[in-house]
Amino acid sequence: MTELEMHCEPCEHNGEVNPAVTWCSDCEEGFCNSCIRVHKVTKLSKHHQLISIVDRIKTDQLKINRTCDEHKKALGYFCSQHDKILCLKCVQLHYSSCDISDLTDASNGAKTSTALLDVETTIHELLKNLELNIEKCNEADEDLKLQKEKVMTEVKIFRQKVNNQLNILQDNLLKELTSCYKKHQLKLNDYKNRFLQQQKSLLHHKEITNTLKTVASDTQTFIGTKEIDVLVRKDVDSIKETIRQYPVYNIYLLYDSKLESLLLTIKGFGVVKVETTTGSQQFIEPKEKQAQELSSPVSNKRSTISLKLRRRINLPAVSNDMMLTSCAVLQNKKLMFADSSNKRLIIHAEGGEFERYVQLEDQPFDITVLNENTVYVTFRRGKNLIVAFDYVNYRFKEIKDITKTGDISFWGISHNSNGDLFILSYPEGIKTITRDGVEKLIRLNIRNIYNLTIENSKMYFTSRDNYTLHCYDTSGKKMWSFKHDKLRCGSNSSLPLATDGQGNIFVCGPLDNVVMCVSADGETHKAILDKTDNLNKPRGIFFDKLSGRLLIANQENGQAALYDIVYGNK
Numbered sequence: 001m002t003e004l005e006m007h008c009e010p011c012e013h014n015g016e017v018n019p020a021v022t023w024c025s026d027c028e029e030g031f032c033n034s035c036i037r038v039h040k041v042t043k044l045s046k047h048h049q050l051i052s053i054v055d056r057i058k059t060d061q062l063k064i065n066r067t068c069d070e071h072k073k074a075l076g077y078f079c080s081q082h083d084k085i086l087c088l089k090c091v092q093l094h095y096s097s098c099d100i101s102d103l104t105d106a107s108n109g110a111k112t113s114t115a116l117l118d119v120e121t122t123i124h125e126l127l128k129n130l131e132l133n134i135e136k137c138n139e140a141d142e143d144l145k146l147q148k149e150k151v152m153t154e155v156k157i158f159r160q161k162v163n164n165q166l167n168i169l170q171d172n173l174l175k176e177l178t179s180c181y182k183k184h185q186l187k188l189n190d191y192k193n194r195f196l197q198q199q200k201s202l203l204h205h206k207e208i209t210n211t212l213k214t215v216a217s218d219t220q221t222f223i224g225t226k227e228i229d230v231l232v233r234k235d236v237d238s239i240k241e242t243i244r245q246y247p248v249y250n251i252y253l254l255y256d257s258k259l260e261s262l263l264l265t266i267k268g269f270g271v272v273k274v275e276t277t278t279g280s281q282q283f284i285e286p287k288e289k290q291a292q293e294l295s296s297p298v299s300n301k302r303s304t305i306s307l308k309l310r311r312r313i314n315l316p317a318v319s320n321d322m323m324l325t326s327c328a329v330l331q332n333k334k335l336m337f338a339d340s341s342n343k344r345l346i347i348h349a350e351g352g353e354f355e356r357y358v359q360l361e362d363q364p365f366d367i368t369v370l371n372e373n374t375v376y377v378t379f380r381r382g383k384n385l386i387v388a389f390d391y392v393n394y395r396f397k398e399i400k401d402i403t404k405t406g407d408i409s410f411w412g413i414s415h416n417s418n419g420d421l422f423i424l425s426y427p428e429g430i431k432t433i434t435r436d437g438v439e440k441l442i443r444l445n446i447r448n449i450y451n452l453t454i455e456n457s458k459m460y461f462t463s464r465d466n467y468t469l470h471c472y473d474t475s476g477k478k479m480w481s482f483k484h485d486k487l488r489c490g491s492n493s494s495l496p497l498a499t500d501g502q503g504n505i506f507v508c509g510p511l512d513n514v515v516m517c518v519s520a521d522g523e524t525h526k527a528i529l530d531k532t533d534n535l536n537k538p539r540g541i542f543f544d545k546l547s548g549r550l551l552i553a554n555q556e557n558g559q560a561a562l563y564d565i566v567y568g569n570k
Contacts, residue, residue, distance in 0.1 A: 327540030462495035
């Protein structure tokens, strides 16, 4: 007999054999159609849990142990003080003084209990955690592929640099060789000419002696011989001296000892290294996340915040891909965007119309509006300078060289009300530069921070490794941090942010196409924009305190939007 062919147990007790169609989970018995009708109306069993025989097989798969592991007795009691299910032996030996209830009474309403709801919620949130981290693994795999391709490109570029340098060295050496050859060739020709001249002189003497022998008298021959002998002796001395001075040249190459040493010691182009960190994947505690989602108003000063679209801005298309990394509302009400890919600043009028480009020598990363005519611009990896640009007269005012040691890159930039500049100097911390040019370093032990903003005596910055917004005071003391799984970005992006002067912080999450508003204490938050608002990898964000407007720019599609912020009471 299979499990699906189970017999009715009450009928078997009466000597009958009838197939069971229903299973009582409380009695753990099968019932036929006739017996189950009685079971349903009996006072003691009318509230029992009844399921089909097919579903009963599913309960077997649950493998729920209803026997005490220690005493091998049936579990029938519950201790609320210790939150433990017990058998009778457990109660007698260890829990006799506790508040014990019957297991049936304790389990009444279990399907609608808070405990089951909590477990379901926890499972749901854990699955979301896993989905998020599986997605992160896929992204990491793509990042790894991009890193490999980047290194391959760097190897080819480095090889080309080596080739180019070797070509230059070879060309210089061959030029030197040619010059050396010509110089010494001229010297050899000089000796050759001297020999030819001496040869000509001797041939002339020979001709005279022949003439003396054939046509001259003895007296003429005697006198002529004496004269020619004197001349020949002079020629002998001249030829000897020329032969003595005659050089023998041997051109050869003496390699630079540094190059020879390099060839002997070098083992390869370089070594492929992998920097491994842990903890970049985030685990959101289910109950913590639930508490966040149920949190109350965004700001202690303003109960509600809403955005009203003022206008959309379309930046002019270019042949190369656009990458906007920052934006700003200038004090003359014009709009500025930093286009890193095309090494330029883009300026639009207040009404959104395109006005002009400002071409730069390097890729801009961030901009901060210092006053009524000046912005400061930072540049991408490896540049130790910032540029002051006069946006009224469209001219460069100043280039500041910043002190750095080692492999340091300057990224995000902001300033305080005194005009002191704050620059993210990764990986060491935040570099401050006073108006008098005095530099100071605030050290931070946080990875992958690229954007910051200053509000009064507080510094806000974001880390893309762990989806975190950090708040520090300007002396470097940590105030609080806020994490959210939507504060994510790709490996070629970052988490830009801005403050509104009322204590609220606006942070972009490029991967999830969201803008979050976080309260001044980091305790509450609210999503104020998402992909339904045409967000597509939001990368630039700027709050204009003069007009109370928020400017948002997408990273790649050349679209931006200007919003009025509306504050209200709840």
